Amino acid sequence: MSSSSDSDFPINDQPTRDFGSVSSDDDLISGEIGDTSSLPSSEPIPSRIGDYEIRHLIGSGGMGEVYLAEHVRMQRKVAVKVLRKDKMQEPAAIERFYDEVRVASRLMHPNIVAAFDAGEFDGIHYLTMEYVDGLNLTRLVSKKGPFPVGMAAAVIRQAAMGLLHAHRAGIVHRDVKPGNLMQASDGTIKVLDLGLAQINQIQWSEDGRELGSIPDPDSHHKRKGKLVGTLAYMAPEQLESPDDADPRSDIYSLGAVLFFLLTARPPFTGDYLEQVYGHRHGAIPDLMQERDDISLGFANIFRRMMAKKASQRYASMDEVIEDLSEYADDTCAPSWITEFRYRQNKVDVSTASGGSTAIANMPILAIDLDMFYATAAEAVPGSGVRLLSAGNDAQPLFRMAFASDNGRLICDSDAIDMRTDDPKQVVHCLPMYIGKDVVDREVCGRKCPPEVLLGLAIQRVIANAWPERAIPRIAAIVVPACYDQFHRRSIVQAARIAGLESIRLVDRSVASVQSTMLDPELESLSDSSVDVKEKELILYLGLTGQATEIALIRRDGVQLTQLATAGHWHTGGTAWLHRLVDLAAKAFVKEHKFDPKKTLKYASRLQMACERAINSMLLLPEVIIGIDTDEKCLTVTVSRDEWLERSGDLIYRMRRCMHEVCTQAGVSPKSIQTCITMGPLLHMRELHERLLHKLSPTIQRKALDRPDAARGAAACLAAELPGRSDLALPPQTVASQSIGIVIADNQGRRRILPIIQKGTPLPARTNRKLSIAKDRQSMTLSIVETSGVHGKSWHSLGRYEFEVDKDSDNRLKRTRMIGFELNVNGLLTVRAQTPGTPESTKLSDIPISMLNERDEPQWQRWISDLVDTR
Numbered sequence: 072m073s074s075s076s077d078s079d080f081p082i083n084d085q086p087t088r089d090f091g092s093v094s095s096d097d098d099l100i101s102g103e104i105g106d107t108s109s110l111p112s113s114e115p116i117p118s119r120i121g122d123y124e125i126r127h128l129i130g131s132g133g134m135g136e137v138y139l140a141e142h143v144r145m146q147r148k149v150a151v152k153v154l155r156k157d158k159m160q161e162p163a164a165i166e167r168f169y170d171e172v173r174v175a176s177r178l179m180h181p182n183i184v185a186a187f188d189a190g191e192f193d194g195i196h197y198l199t200m201e202y203v204d205g206l207n208l209t210r211l212v213s214k215k216g217p218f219p220v221g222m223a224a225a226v227i228r229q230a231a232m233g234l235l236h237a238h239r240a241g242i243v244h245r246d247v248k249p250g251n252l253m254q255a256s257d258g259t260i261k262v263l264d265l266g267l268a269q270i271n272q273i274q275w276s277e278d279g280r281e282l283g284s285i286p287d288p289d290s291h292h293k294r295k296g297k298l299v300g301t302l303a304y305m306a307p308e309q310l311e312s313p314d315d316a317d318p319r320s321d322i323y324s325l326g327a328v329l330f331f332l333l334t335a336r337p338p339f340t341g342d343y344l345e346q347v348y349g350h351r352h353g354a355i356p357d358l359m360q361e362r363d364d365i366s367l368g369f370a371n372i373f374r375r376m377m378a379k380k381a382s383q384r385y386a387s388m389d390e391v392i393e394d395l396s397e398y399a400d401d402t403c404a405p406s407w408i409t410e411f412r413y414r415q416n417k418v419d420v421s422t423a424s425g426g427s428t429a430i431a432n433m434p435i436l437a438i439d440l441d442m443f444y445a446t447a448a449e450a451v452p453g454s455g456v457r458l459l460s461a462g463n464d465a466q467p468l469f470r471m472a473f474a475s476d477n478g479r480l481i482c483d484s485d486a487i488d489m490r491t492d493d494p495k496q497v498v499h500c501l502p503m504y505i506g507k508d509v510v511d512r513e514v515c516g517r518k519c520p521p522e523v524l525l526g527l528a529i530q531r532v533i534a535n536a537w538p539e540r541a542i543p544r545i546a547a548i549v550v551p552a553c554y555d556q557f558h559r560r561s562i563v564q565a566a567r568i569a570g571l572e573s574i575r576l577v578d579r580s581v582a583s584v585q586s587t588m589l590d591p592e593l594e595s596l597s598d599s600s601v602d603v604k605e606k607e608l609i610l611y612l613g614l615t616g617q618a619t620e621i622a623l624i625r626r627d628g629v630q631l632t633q634l635a636t637a638g639h640w641h642t643g644g645t646a647w648l649h650r651l652v653d654l655a656a657k658a659f660v661k662e663h664k665f666d667p668k669k670t671l672k673y674a675s676r677l678q679m680a681c682e683r684a685i686n687s688m689l690l691l692p693e694v695i696i697g698i699d700t701d702e703k704c705l706t707v708t709v710s711r712d713e714w715l716e717r718s719g720d721l722i723y724r725m726r727r728c729m730h731e732v733c734t735q736a737g738v739s740p741k742s743i744q745t746c747i748t749m750g751p752l753l754h755m756r757e758l759h760e761r762l763l764h765k766l767s768p769t770i771q772r773k774a775l776d777r778p779d780a781a782r783g784a785a786a787c788l789a790a791e792l793p794g795r796s797d798l799a800l801p802p803q804t805v806a807s808q809s810i811g812i813v814i815a816d817n818q819g820r821r822r823i824l825p826i827i828q829k830g831t832p833l834p835a836r837t838n839r840k841l842s843i844a845k846d847r848q849s850m851t852l853s854i855v856e857t858s859g860v861h862g863k864s865w866h867s868l869g870r871y872e873f874e875v876d877k878d879s880d881n882r883l884k885r886t887r888m889i890g891f892e893l894n895v896n897g898l899l900t901v902r903a904q905t906p907g908t909p910e911s912t913k914l915s916d917i918p919i920s921m922l923n924e925r926d927e928p929q930w931q932r933w934i935s936d937l938v939d940t941r
Contacts, residue, residue: 116153119143120192123151123199134158134167139202149187150203154196165196172198174265177240181405182233183262184253204256207263208249208328212335220364220793221400223332226252228395229260229404230325235388237262238318238909245316247324248304249331257405303337304328307351307379318909319381322391326376334361338377351379359801367791367801369398371834371895382838386890386902389910435792437577437785438532439549439777440562442500442616442645443682445469445528446778447536450785456589458778459536468535471528472499475515480937482531494675500645501525502617505561508921515937520922522561523930526568530934533569542570547788549780551618551643552578552636552807556856556868557918559897564920568930575791576896577784580611580622581633581802583749583775586783588629610729610743612762614750615777616644619721621728623736623743631802635735635830637728639860642721647752650718651681651688651709655696658707665705667698688714689754715757722761724860729762735830745771749780806831806893811865812839813853823855823865826891836892843885848875852889854901854917868899869917876906 116138118125123140129150130137135158140151158164175186175198188199208226212218218226230252234244244251244265251264300309306323309316330338338356339349355377358370372394378384385391435450447468450456459468472486474497481489490497498512504521514524533542550562559576566574606627613620618640625632655677656668667673680696687694688711697706715722733740743766752758754774763770790801810827827835843850850873858866876884888904890911902911922930 116156116195117193120151120153120195120197121188121190123149125151134164140199148202150200152198152200156195159194159196168196168198171265174242175200177242178237178265180233180236182229182260183236201261203253203261205254205261207251207253208332211254212249212332217335217362218332219400220333220362220369221398222403223329224369224395224398225400225404226254226260226332227325227329228392228399230262230328231388231391231395233260233262234318234321234325235392235909237265238321238388243316243318244321244324245309246300246304247321247328248301249328250301252328255405258403259405300324302343302346303339304331305350306381308381310347310350317381318387319384322376322385322388323378323381325391326373329373329376330356330358330361333358333365355379364793366793367895372398375834375836378836383836384838385836386838386888386904387909387911390890390902433544433792435545435547435785435788436533436536436543437547437549437582437781437788438529438536439579439582439781439784440471440502440525440528440532440617441777442502442643443471444777445471445532446781447532448778448781448785449536450789456782456785456789458782469528469532470499471501472497473514473524473527474498475513478515480515482527490675490679492672494671498524500616501528502640503645505558506921517933519930522565522920522922523568523934525562525565526930527934527937529566529569529571530938534938542572544572545574545788545792546571547575547577547582547784549579549582549784550576551613551615551620551638551640552580552622552633552804553618553620553638553640554897555808555858556897556899558640560916560918560920563896563898564922564924564927568927568934570931574896575788576898577787578620578622578633578636578804578807579613579615579617579749579780580620580624580636581631581804582780582783582787583613584609584611584624584626584631584747584783585786585802586775586779587747587773588626588631589782589786607745608738608743609745609747610732610766612725612729612746612748612753613638614644614647614725614748614752618643619725619728620749621725621732623732623738630800633802633804634738635732636805636807637731637735637862639724639862641860642724644750644752646721647718648678648681648685650721651685651714652678654714654717655681655684655707655709658696658709659698659705662707663705665700673698673700684709686751689751711755711757715755715761722758725762727861740765741767743767743770745773747773747775749775749777804833804895804897805829806833806835807897808862809857810868810891810893810899811855811857812841813855827893829857829862831893833897834892834894836890838888838890840886840888843873843875843887845885849873850887854899867918869919871901871903871914873903 116125116136120140122143124143126139126141128136129139135152135154137150137152140149141147142149154164154168158168169189172186172189175184176189179185184203185201186198187201190197206214217223230247234247237244242265244262246264247262251262253261253263255261300313304324304327306316306320309320327338330336337346339346339353341349355374358365358373359367372391375383375385376391385394433451436447437450438445438447445468447459448456449459470483470487472482472490474481474486474489474493476496486497487499490499495512498510498514501521501524504510504524507521509518509520510524511518529548537543546566548562548566550559554562554576562576563574606625609624609626611620611622611624613622618638619642620636620638622636623634625634652668656666659677660666667677676698677696680698684694684696688709692712693708693710695706695708697704729740733743746763746766748754759772787802806827806829809825809829811823811825813821814824815821826837826839841850841852851870852873853870854868855865856868858864873887884906887906888911890900890902890904892900892902894900899917901914901917903914904911
């Protein structure tokens with residue numbers, strides 16, 4: 072049934088209006104209608120139509136009237152919709168009425184108003200439907216106000232279930248709005264009014280190629296090209312080409328309904344032109360700005376539903392249902408919905424329940440795992456951020472090293488001390504091993520995958536940070552922005568092995584800059600000294616043990632937006648250390664005819680001596696490096712200028728990365744107002760001069776230390792959760808690598824097609840339709856990612872195989888809609904549309920981890936046993 076008027080632009084729902092009486096088809100089958108005496112009506116209808124005794128009028132609209140009736144023999148209450156008598160002489164009105172009948176006849180689902188019967192009686196065209204005792208969402212919001220987040224998610228999820236069923240039948244609703252969604256007395260959400268629905272089927276050529284969607288020949292639409300639907304909830308493509316509506320159009324409209332449930336108004340308001348502009352070009356509203364109980368994950372679901380381009384939306388309703396399940400509060404839902412309750416009782420920070428007070432008050436742990444040290448901080452949204460230390464001192468929580476002695480685990484500084492005499496027993500610089508099957512050196516009699524040792528390190532950090540406390544449910548881990556898919560998945564896997572239920576990966580550049588906005592005295596989540604109106608362009612230079620990181624970040628008040636990133640983990644502080652080791656080794660050969668690199672024992676001592684020398688090199692133009700041999704202590708003198716000269720290629724790469732981020736962001740280096748540095752090497756004045764000579768001479772410089780990244784990460788994650796400070800906003804980050812697919816042209820030549828470009832704001836979503844060649848029975852989809860120090864080459868992430876399928880009519884299905892998504896952690900998810908349906912299936916994660924997920928539990932037990940016996 073239709074809720075639109077006879078005009079091409081139906082009247083919008085009025086969320087603030089008190090509906091004391093029904094004046095539109097919004098309430099055509101509502102069981103609670105108030106006074107019906109004022110309802111418009113044409114001439115009276117008979118007291119009986121077929122097998123139905125008519126009771127009274129319960130709704131009326133531009134095209135039809137709805138009566139409460141009862142089946143004579145079954146004694147069941149029904150709603151009977153009849154075509155208004157003044158429309159009986161209009162062939163188009165009759166065709167439209169039976170369009171609805173045909174659509175309704177195809178659908179039977181708990182979340183769709185059921186159609187029982189249809190026909191003509193004494194010249195009256197009628198449709199008999201399920202009678203729903205309840206209110207539509209327009210009236211519910213009018214009576215009770217905006218919904219809690221969990222309830223809104225549950226309502227929208229039920230509506231999505233009904234619409235998914237319609238989409239499976241090839242039916243696009245095209246008029247999803249609050250007035251067309253009703254909540255029955257038992258809590259079931261019913262989709263109403265399929266009067267504007269479009270029945271599509273796929274047209275195929277003889278060679279099996281898909282030509283597109285065409286109207287069902289049984290659906291006699293006479294409205295081709297005319298705007299249909301309700302403007303306040305209409306997808307942009309419906310405004311541009313009404314006949315191009317597809318299931319993703321309903322997803323957009325349902326997202327607009329979600330906004331209405333949470334705010335009591337449509338996402339775009341104003342006059343006709345203002346609403347059209349809003350849908351087509353206006354910024355998608357930020358739910359976190361509208362309400363303070365919305366998490367970033369929930370806001371991102373809404374943004375994906377309402378993406379302007381259909382290719383950037385969810386590809387199908389089943390994806391919407393899956394993501395909303397993490398938030399839905401089913402306490403008031405009907406009993407039948409229990410089978411759709413979310414699968415496990417856990418929290419994911421990318422989908423943390425927006426309405427949970429417990430989550431809002433939950434302490435947040437943030438960990439910065441560098442090559443040599445780990446630091447941590449704690450935040451409670453709205454309360455503050457504090458740095459965590461081991462005991463009462465301000466020492467780092469953990470030094471990234473492990474060793475063993477007669478089966479007993481040794482870690483932290485004790486393990487570092489063993490490097491002097493027994494380096495073979497020590498494993499350190501753990502992030503360096505990511506990408507290897509196992510670490511060559513044994514720990515307690517076992518050679519472990521690097522993810523296991525990283526997990527062990529995370530667990531030790533937690534034990535030092537939160538002694539006698541349970542492992543946190545949500546945590547942030549700082550990573551270099553340049554980390555690729557494999558490195559990011561390894562960190563996530565290590566966190567799982569450590570027992571963390573859910574983590575957020577926070578780019579070190581963003582975390583560091585965020586820390587500068589914290590009050591240094593109160594450690595509050597917002598700094599009263601920050602002018603919320605101030606805008607600032609910030610260059611971040613990071614040179615830590617893990618990586619070289621360059622980023623350009625814009626600060627607009629208390630909102631950080633990462634504009635561009637560059638850098639690589641092969642050019643971090645360890646590369647600079649190796650230059651100093653090589654320089655010192657040559658000096659030992661030249662002065663003492665002694666090469667310390669020939670034996671592991673002395674090579675390890677040389678490296679440790681150079682690690683200590685770097686700290687002195689920051690202040691002194693020359694340093695003395697000494698090695699204890701069996702006979703005596705040998706020393707050499709190394710100059711800072713000589714070291715910097717030997718590291719010239721590393722300096723050049725940093726300058727090249729600085730140029731790259733400015734080019735990506737389209738800004739002049741002279742317009743950068745602030746330079747924030749992270750890492751002790753960047754304290755050297757000579758290095759500053761070589762890197763910053765092209766920037767403005769008035770640029771402000773701020774040097775940060777390792778703990779600042781942990782503090783900033785805690786603040787970033789706290790800003791994502793409900794109950795945050797009003798001034799704390801979650802930073803916006805971008806993709807650090809490009810994702811592409813390998814395709815072949817008509818001549819069979821292979822090339823790479825980028826599908827998510829580096830620098831795209833996260834989360835990012837795109838859908839691509841791929842076809843299997845007519846002379847083949849399968850297709851290989853190879854997915855690649857940019858790689859290399861300069862990011863100019865590509866490496867494979869993995870591949871998927873797709874076979875040619877047939878639909879229910881035995882037609883070949885050679886095309887697949889593939890969805891690619893980078894979430895806020897920068898992790899890739901790939902989904903493939905199920906042939907012959909609007910649904911999609913999540914494909915296996917790529918790249919495949921070196922450590923099989925099935926082996927994680929045994930490694931978790933091994934770690935627990937080590938910790939218990941330590």
